[in-house]
Amino acid sequence: MNEPLLAVRELGKAFREYRSEWQRFAGWFGFKVSTKSESWVLRDISFSVANGESIGIVGQNGAGKSTLLKLITGTLKGTTGRVTVNGRIAAILELGMGFSPDLSGRENVYHSAGLMGFSRQAIDEVIDDIEAFAEIAGYFDEPARMYSTGMQMRVAFSVATAFRPEILIVDEALSVGDAYFQHKCFKRIREFREQGTSLLIVSHDAGAVQSLCDRAILLDSGRLLKDGDPAAVMDLYNALIADRENSSIQVADHVSGREQTVSGTGEASVEEIALYNAMGEPVEFVDVGQPVTLRIRVVARNDIPRLVLGYMIRDRLGQPVFGTNTHHTKQVLENVAAGTKVDYRIDFPMNFGQGDYSISTALVSTDTHLVNNYEWRDLALVFKVANMSRMEFVGTAWVPPTIEASRS
């Protein structure tokens, strides 16, 4: 069976307006009618999801993420193209739809599972699990109007995930009550994933996308801008949400085999960046705990009122390990004239675990790249950390301990 689990082909969605609704009605009977206006919220979206593959969907507000999800779940119908699904989809976006305040939790469970297409017998088999998972004790048989929002969420989540679907749509910003239950929910989502459920995750959080997804899709103004490795997609997304005026974004293949995103106005840029050891020799291979110096030479191409350098060290998956900027260290440079070169020297001990790391640099005016983004450079530098002189340990942080063990 080589059919993909989910295939989206040239999918487009337009909201049409007619000069009069009578023309819309006439259209149903096969008359040719011209529309007054058409607004396309999605166009030419094609991608597919293989069994067990998890996909992150990222994009700014209004990029078309929700519309895409509605087309996939089937609440909306596409204007062009098609969606083929070979499996059951469950969405935990709209929890508690169809709950009736006068029915008890148990009755609402039966009702809303029915809304998902399950039979009474099927629910009978899992009702005890649902009750146990929701953990609302005696309230399960009380009318839903007596529930707090959190309790209602608990019941709703328990029903929505009572049966393992082939595709689970999750909004990462999903709020399902208290931290305890939130953890429980994500644990269940991870379990589903391990059992072979494909996740479609809508998120703005790079960390969640990179840790949960095998691939990511970036939507911008209704078009599919990029479909690929989560780290590369998140880098591009990051560049996209930066200050857009006079800004350019370049994506190039980096020597490391990954894609490098450089964005910004170009009013300032990183000319040189290198890592040196204590002897002042350039290194790409660093021992754990070794003191190093990161040197960055910045050149201003225009007059810049306020210059801040930020850098972020990221692990193999693109997750930030450490980052800060000269705004936080109170070393902002004011009124930098065009042509000025600025040398930054950053000393720190390489207290990281073994692995590949990269450094992203940002030249900005404040503490965020969302205001004035002169240049944002991902993969500005890559280096390796190896454990050559320390005891064995795991993780990305080197936190040398002193351990005492005493028998009593």
Added chain:
Amino acid sequence: MKEILAAIWSYRHFIVSSIRNDLRSRFARSKLGALWMVLQPLAQVAIYALVLSRIMAAKLPGIDNRYAYVIYLMAGMIAWSLFAEVVTRSLTVFVDSGNLMKKMAFPRVCLPIVIGGSSLVNNLLLLATSIGVFLLIGHPPTMAMLWLPLLIGINLAFGLGLGLILGVLNVFVRDVAQVMTVVLQLLFWLTPVVYMPTIIPERLRAILEFNPMMHMVVAFQSVMLYGRAPGLNGMIVMALASAVLLLLALFLFRRAAPEMVDVL
């Protein structure tokens, strides 16, 4: 058509539980509960009977029961209340369930079926109560009552067909629902429920013939009051009209379904 039936079958549990919830939630937390379902139409009958029985009773020749007018009223009311309930609720069903339709994917055909089902239960309760009342006032049921299931079926189909067509249009032009509340009231008075067609001047009576609900109501009255089979011509026309309306409703519904959620 086949896929619609398959969808209905696989969602049968949802339909049944929706009907039950619908009936329950309407009267949840009221002391008399489901009793209200029959009390309301009965109260209406009582009011009309009180106000009009003196004037109307004399116009029912051939019935030897002092409560003849009450029986006449109830027969008409049973027919009218099912029709009116189905039409009014179908009219706004898509607008009312807009939120649900926007957020959950389920066969939309379930919505009108739930309405039909819950109205039918309601109507059967009213019918059972009426028969009880008839027994009390000395009007035992006759064999002609066996026509009732067929009549109720046609009545339901007619109401659903008409209501669905208007309900689909109402999603796009919301004036439909507003206009229909007035039209339904007018139609009620153009239907011989509280009066007899005989009190209408001869030349105006022809107008009543064009009201499909008149044939329906008259059929109920002849079965329940006179113990006679309903007029066949009227029933055949009504059955055909219901079938045409239902097919048209289904066609419109299928055409409109993809656009419906866009404008809700």
